[in-house]
Every structure is written in structure tokens, then in C-alpha cells.
Amino acid sequence: MAIRWLECGAGNLHIVGPCPRCGESRGGLVLGTVAGTYKGRVTARCTDCAEAVDYYVDAHEGRIWSLEPVEVKGVRAE
8 A cells, every 4th residue: 555745835745545444445545634844643534434544654754654553451550
């Protein structure tokens, strides 16, 4: 799955890529926007099915990482 950066004139970067849920069946695209210097988590939403996809981005370096939820189990130590 390829995710693309699109730079706009206002200094923002747009994240564009296929939706992991409906991209193959309906051609859905996830879209998200960050400032050109942003570093952190961003949630992109699909234009067709509204699926939320989380990414970690470093706009200055031009890098994007997919964030996948993990199962967490824990106990309180006292």
C-alpha cells in the first residue's frame, strides 16, 4: 500500500492513500492533513466508508508510519 504526500500552497501536507477497508472494492481513499512541520499522530478518514486510519508522521523528514492497534493486558502492581 503506497501512501502519498501532497504539498499545498498553504504550507500543509496532505496524506492520501487507499483505504484498507474498502479501497479494493470501492476505490476509497484515506485523506489527512498536517502542518509542514508536524511530527506526531494523525488520523486520516476514508472518503467513502469513513474508516479512521492512524499514522505517525514526521512531515519535516517526509516519513509516515502506519499505526496498528495491539492487544494490551496488564495488572496493577502494588
